Amino acid sequence: MNREEHLYMIVYDVRHPKRWRQLYKLMQGHGEWVQLSVFQCLLSPMRKAQLLGRIEEAIDLLEDHVILMDLGPASRERPNVVSLGKPFSAVQRGVTII
Secondary structure, rough: OOOOOOOEEEEEOOOOOHHHHHHHHHOOOEEEEEEEEEEEEEEEEHHHHHHHHHHHHHHOOOOEEEEEEEEEOOOOOOOOOOOOOOOOOOOOOOOOOO
16 A cells, blocks of 8 residues: 555535546546445545646636545555445545456
8 A cells, every 4th residue: 555645535416416426437437436436445635636727627717616535544454434324435546456
């Protein structure tokens, strides 16, 4: 795991269905879906900047709202998250064999 990476929770409210789908697809390539319009992502400073640029291009800055919350270093054993109902488990960087 990259020591520079932080765990982020990204939450969005996008007014138009076409832009919402576009942002959803973009987020699928960068993080793990948690629930409707909520993703968690492991991002280095460079990947965070790139993702923010792509999000800004995808949304309408006058109508839509995206919040990026830094939950701290990804190397931390457990992020400080309170979860009611289904348990929250932080996304882990792992090896994918195809």
